[in-house]
Amino acid sequence: MNTNRPFDCRNLQPLALTRRDMLKSISAGFGYLAFAGLSAQAAGYQSPTLPKAPHFTPRANRVIFLAMQGGPSHLDTFDYKPKLIADAGKPGDKGKLVAPVAEFKQRGQSGLWISEAFPQVAQHADELCLLRGMHTDIPNHPQAFVQLHTGSARFVRPSLGAWTLYGLGTENQNLPGYMTIAAPIALGGAQNYGSAFLPASFQGTRMDAPASTGSVDKKARKNDTGTNQGIGNIRANLPADAQRAQLDLVQSMNRDLLATAGANPEVEGIIESYELAFRMQSEVPKVLDMSKESAATLKAYGIGQGSTDNFGKQCLMARRLAESGVRFIEVCHQGWDHHSGLKSRIASSCTAVDQPIAALLADLKQRDLLKDTLVIWGGEFGRTPGNGGADGRGHNAKGYSMWLAGGGVKGGFSYGATDEHGGTAVENKTHVHDLHATILHLLGLDHEKLTYRYAGRDFRLTDVYGQVPKAILA
Amino acid sequence: MLKRQFCWLGLRQVLGSMAVLVPLALAAADKPAEKISPDQLAFFEKKIRPVLVAKCYQCHSANAEKVKGGLLLDTREGTRMGGATGHAIEPGDLKGSLLITAIRSDKKDQMMPPKEKLSPEVIADFEKWVLMGAPDPRDGKARTAKKPDLAEGKNFWSFQPVKPVAVPQPKDTKWSASDIDRFVLKKLEEHQLKPVTDADPHSFIRRLYFDLIGLPPTPEQVAAFVKDYQSATGNRQSAIAKTVDQLLASPHFGERWGRHWLDVARFAESTGKERNFAYPEAWRYRDYVIASFNADKPYDRFIREQVAGDLLPAKDAAQRNELLIATGFLALGPKGLNEKNREQFIMDNVDEQIDVTTRAALGVTVSCARCHDHKFDPFTQRDYYAMAGIFKSTQTHFGVGGGGNGKNRQPSTHVPLVKTYSPAPAASVTAGSATSDKASPTKLTPEMEAKLQKFAENRNPKLVAKLKAMSDAEKLAAYERLVAEVPKAAKAKKNNKYPETPDAPKAIGEPNGQWAMAVLDGKPADCPIYIRGELEEKGPVIPRGFVTVLGATEPAKITPGQSGRLELANWLTSPENPLTARVMANRVWQHLFGDGIVSTPDNFGATGERPTHPELLDFLAARFVANGWSVKQLIREIVLTRTYQLSNASDAKNFAADPDNNYLWRANQRRLDAESIRDSILAASGRLDLQPPAGSPLSSMTDMDLGKGARASLKADSRHRSVYLPIVRDMLPEALDLFDFAEPSLVVAAREVTTVPSQALYMLNSPFIQENAVAFAKRFQGTSADPKERITAAYLLAFSRPPTTAEIARAESYLKTQATQRGGSPESALTTFCQALFASAEFRYVK
Known part of the structure; x- marks a missing residue:
């Protein structure tokens, strides 16, 4: 029960945002909190998630991570290998070589090769920065998925989003700074958005996937217990005026306690946390409520249109959260583990996400958010050029593709390459640690300086690894 | 398995950062001098050594100002062992010799030496040298200047023996109630601080109850204490002592203090x-910890039981079971069940x-030293692998079988508990568990190969071909996977909670039908150093032992045939160990202040x-040991x-x-x-069930990967104390997750402590x-109609104190307004x- 442990990162200076500024900035309905009543001793309290200054000028201010769980095939989507087409049927590393199941074409001004599996995303080719030399350590879903999220499959470590929040804080104190939608319960579960040894305030808040039928159903929302909306206990237990009266009583007791000599400054934090909570009750449903979105927007994301409905809602939610100042947003699409039925399953997985992702990119761009939002697409690993003994492709940790778009990366650009059949990254290889270093870099954080002392050692997201491929920076 | 193959791209940056983080300094490998022909010697001295000295030593020798990449090229051992990224020289293997790759390279960020490429002739000399076997006369041990200095390390305050300290004499001779106070007061006086007044009885009794049993006092308990405390005839200190003794004797004491231990024991009921x-x-271990604190089990004994309970003599079946359950401490850590490589799984464990x-x-x-000597503390990789040998000689029975749709690649068994047990000498205890020994084989035998062959033939010809191409090590790994499959096939026997598996340990005595997570000795063996923690990179074998800087002699004197855990347990709890008593005394202090x-x-x-307060810490540690490691006595004092x-x-x-109250001039206000x-x-609402539950909801979830279903079923209402x-x-x-x-x-x-x-x-x-x-509200219905009394009763239940007049007025006004609001009622x-x-x-x- 040590008190008030510092949320200390020696290299970070808090923004020049004082407590007083913060109180002013959120002062609506808050005037009764007499500044004079706060004892001098209590003045040190700061919310752990207040915005913090980055190490250097950031290129991106927030992240939307489109996690494709299962290991999407790079060979059928973003990594064009003519030799794989030429040698199809010949024996390869893992069974017979399989030609891509979708045709590749050059796209946009940049002429990036992208397959017909992603026809709509391909229209944004000039925004995409393909990482075609990705590799990771273990070709197993659980370890690789955890490593993608925390950097380590072997130890329990804080997630990428938690490190981000620890490094930067978050702009909107009325919303969690790190939200993850439809994260798998298995494959590491909460570890993938956990804070491990970082303070719990930096962990991700999980939301279930939006209900999958039709457009937003008001009745379903009304019957929602609160937890389904992702933020626990968000639904007010009392009518607003009754709750305000109750809260005034609580706050009056809290101020009495704070006014006693020797009060712990944390009590001031409690007072503030109640006001935040009270406002969150009305703010959060507003942010999550997609019913005010235009029919055109819903249609653009593929909401209410069968297979794109679910991921469309996730992507639209991601945009709404990004717009509202959430620092790190992850959405997840599962089922990319295509060991068999490659052609039809690639088609159905890609169809489910293609339009929603394209809509998200377009929407961010039109709202001028893409320039400082880093969008990341990819899974825990890729697939093998060979068929793995069946009508599909095996797991491949040695070479695969991911892509970045938006905040600070070169669009219409391809970095790294696999060998001629696309099995192994051979040129400008990018390990998951390098990806993590890059993401932090784009956010204005030096991955070697973003450390947290735990058990006597300064830990980093990237352990002792990680290099930022400078070539991809815009 | 997790081996990261560094690409050479950007190697220098990597080396640069490694040099900061990893002052690699391997303990010496005692290799005999190599035989070198006079011609080879001449070649080395003429062509190789001068280049190394001129071009490499500046960054890669013990005398380098800053050793880069942990790579030392000034001894044969260092050159062969290599640095952070792998072997610099692999005799006879140009591709495997990273040094050759580096000197051949043209790329700016990977070439070595970094600024000027060596001439083609010199490069050719190095290639020739590697191909002839890299003959190298430079005997001696690779070392860096930064190697942990044990002599110096021992001077660090916490590694010094606990010293007898004289009780100081503060100027104010009246204030102190005990010697501990004299230590505190002396420091306060040194810093010109004055202790504030004593706590009022209401605040104090609430503090004492939460600190000792984690529950609030009932209003009756508050009233009785306050009366005692304030009575004219009563002695304040004796009123406190009486209550303290009651609380220390309460069964709820163990639920509070046991939970503190469960935090450090990373207790959980899933992998x-x-x-x-x-x-x-796992719940058996939880109950064991609670019972141990309630029984005031000497702390040294408590540690010994958890590290080596299975190796301690027991007087009867109940004690034998208790000792087995205690070792659950070692078994219930997180486990990566999806790990394919058995050896990796074992070493991670x-x-x-x-x-x-x-x-x-x-x-x-100490675990920092898995990959390299500890950066800050004098713990060496040698210390780590000395202890690793002890745990590698131990079998961990964490009891997760091969069910659950085969998602568990590393099935394990439980250890059966017994209803009869005859005290046996330690040796036969070991023999008993040794019969169940299925420790990993280390060598491939013809029988294993035959078994693999048969398995492959029964499957398909591809497998046979694959098997043929495998190295011995790969075959061995494949064999282990094959053997590990066996328990999956085993069928559950009627009336038996767990399937009978051939590798389950046999009970010593008659089984009582219950099982525990526990450890038992396996096949004792020393462990080699794994360079940078990589399984493929073995260094010298280290005799089993403990941490040198903490006074361990090497090698440890281990009973033949045993793992060494018993000796480790004894060493940990030896009164000479400088840390064990200090660390626990400090924790007790921490939980009270x-x-x-x-x-x-x-x-x-x-x-x-x-x-x-270094002297006070030593005083407390020494008292703790002198009082038979009694936690209750330490808390009482x-x-x-x-x-x-x-x-x-x-x-x-x-x-x-x-401002931070470092010197304790007042009490800290602390969050529960x-x-x-x-x-x-639950206590305030009158719904708290103070009886411990039997077992755990998890006890029926055998071999189950916990998903949504389990999450839902675990949400079932419980009114038991939170520790359960x-x-x-x-x-x-x-309720627990939200409050840290x-x-x-x-x-x-x-x-x-976070506030969110x-x-x-x-x-x-x-x-x-x-x-x-x-x-909570219903408790007052039917009682006095006077709202003042209700408010007072509620305050006593919630805060252990009566409300002030102003608080009553505020509450009355709230109740009145809200009762008459639209939709409101009293x-x-x-x-x-x-x-x-x-x-x-x-x-x-x-x-």
Whole structure:
């Protein structure tokens, strides 16, 4: 029960945002909190998630991570290998070589090769920065998925989003700074958005996937217990005026306690946390409520249109959260583990996400958010050029593709390459640690300086690894 | 398995960063001098050594100002072993010799030497040299200037023996109630600080109850204490002592203090990580810990039981079972069940066991030395692998079978408990468990090969071909996987909770039908150093032993045929061990004051904080050992000090000089931990079930990967104390998770205290709080109609104190207004009032 442990990162200076500024900035309905009543001793309290200054000028201010769980095939989507087409049927590393199941074409001004599996995303080719030399350590879903999220499959470590929040804080104190939608319960579960040894305030808040039928159903929302909306206990237990009266009583007791000599400054934090909570009750449903979105927007994301409905809602939610100042947003699409039925399953997985992702990119761009939002697409690993003994492709940790778009990366650009059949990254290889270093870099954080002392050692997201491929920076 | 093959691209940056983080200094390998022909010697001296000296030593020798990449090229050993990225020279193998790759390269960021490429002739010489076997006359041990210096390391304060200290004589001779007070007062006087007044009896009794048993006092208990305390004839200190003794004797004491231990023991009832399987018998360990604290089991004995209970003599079946359950400490860490490589799985488990043992008992991190000597503390890789040998010679029975759709690649068994047991000499105990020994084979035998061959032939020809291409090591790994499949096929026997498996350990005595997570000795063997922690890179074999800087002699004298855990347990708890007593005394202090004398209770090493009161810490540690390692006695002595009994009052002068209260001029206002918050809510509402439950909801979830279904079923209402809630990794109960419960995958010596809006939302809107507010309010229905009395009763239940006049007035006004609001009633007003008490900061603080 040590008190008030510092949320200390020696290299970070808090923004020049004082407590007083913060109180002013959120002062609506808050005037009764007499500044004079706060004892001098209590003045040190700061919310752990207040915005913090980055190490250097950031290129991106927030992240939307489109996690494709299962290991999407790079060979059928973003990594064009003519030799794989030429040698199809010949024996390869893992069974017979399989030609891509979708045709590749050059796209946009940049002429990036992208397959017909992603026809709509391909229209944004000039925004995409393909990482075609990705590799990771273990070709197993659980370890690789955890490593993608925390950097380590072997130890329990804080997630990428938690490190981000620890490094930067978050702009909107009325919303969690790190939200993850439809994260798998298995494959590491909460570890993938956990804070491990970082303070719990930096962990991700999980939301279930939006209900999958039709457009937003008001009745379903009304019957929602609160937890389904992702933020626990968000639904007010009392009518607003009754709750305000109750809260005034609580706050009056809290101020009495704070006014006693020797009060712990944390009590001031409690007072503030109640006001935040009270406002969150009305703010959060507003942010999550997609019913005010235009029919055109819903249609653009593929909401209410069968297979794109679910991921469309996730992507639209991601945009709404990004717009509202959430620092790190992850959405997840599962089922990319295509060991068999490659052609039809690639088609159905890609169809489910293609339009929603394209809509998200377009929407961010039109709202001028893409320039400082880093969008990341990819899974825990890729697939093998060979068929793995069946009508599909095996797991491949040695070479695969991911892509970045938006905040600070070169669009219409391809970095790294696999060998001629696309099995192994051979040129400008990018390990998951390098990806993590890059993401932090784009956010204005030096991955070697973003450390947290735990058990006597300064830990980093990237352990002792990680290099930022400078070539991809815009 | 996890081996990271560095690409050479950007190697220099990597080397640069490694040099900071990894001062690689391997303990010496005692290799005999190599035979070198005179011609080879001449070649080396003429062509190779001068180049190394001129071009490489500046960054890659013991005398280098800053060794880069952990690579030392000034000895044969260092050259062969290589640095952070691998072998610099692999005799006869140009491709495997990273040095050759580096000197051949043209790329700016990978070439070595970094600024000027060597001439083609020199490069050719090096290639020739490697191909002739890299003959190298430079004997001697690779070392860096930064190698941990044991002699110097021993001078560090926490590694020095606990010293006898004289009790200081503060100027004020009247204030102190005990010697502990004299230490504290002396420091206060040195810093011109003055202790504030004593706590009022209401604040004090609340503090004492929460600190000792984690529950609030009932209004009756408060009244009785206050009366005793204030009675003219009564002696204040004797009133306190009486209550302290009652609380120490309470069964709830163990539930409170046992939970502190469960934090450092990273107790949980599932494997966590990528496959989250239940540990259906983990609760036995939880109950063992609680019972041990209630029985005031000597702390040294408590540690010995957990590290080596299976090797200790038992007087009867009950004790034998208790000792087996105790070793659950080593078995219930997080496990990566999806790991394919058996050897890797074992070494990860060994690492976890070293980590929890050293951090729980010694308050230092030795596991840093898995890959390299500890950067800050004088723990060497040699120390690490000396302990690794002990745990590698141990079998961990964590009891997760091969069910669950085969998602578990590393099935394990439980250890059967017994109903009869005849005391046996230690040797036969070992023999008993040795019969069940199925430790991993280390050599491929023809029988194994035959078995693999047969398996492959039965499957398909591709497998046969694949088998043919395998190295011996790969075959061995394949064999282990094959053998591991066996338990999956085993069928559950009727009336038996767990399937009978051929590798399950045999009970010593007649089984009683119950099972435990436990460890037993396996096949004893020393462990080699794994360079940079990589399984493929073996260094010298290290005799089993302990941590050298802490006075361990090497090698440890281990009973033949045993793992060495018994000797480790004895060494950990030897009165000469400088850390064990200090660390525990500090933890007890921390739990009573909010901060330890060392404010980094899990880090007594170089990067930890220094003690604010070093002499007091030694005094407490020595008293602790002298009193037979009695935790209750130590707590008693501390809570009977005047220091502990101080009020939380402020003082401007003191505050200006010591705002953090490092020198204890007053009591700290502390937030209750998650368990006490939930328990207090249930206590106030009159719904707390103080009886311990039997077992755990997890006990029926055998061989189950815990998903949504388990999550739902674990949400079932419980009114038991929070210590008994099911603790599933990554699925913590909401009431605990929100208030900074200890992350159960990590060793946690001090919990965080965070204040976040989700806590406020919980207090305002959660069903749990609502239900209990209703029950809390109902307690007053039918009692006095006078709202003042109701308010007073509610305050006593919530805050252990009566309300002030102003508070009564405020509450009355609230009740009146809310009862007459639209949709309101006197009942609903009382309920929301009671909820407001739960929600208030005072409810979750002690002062």
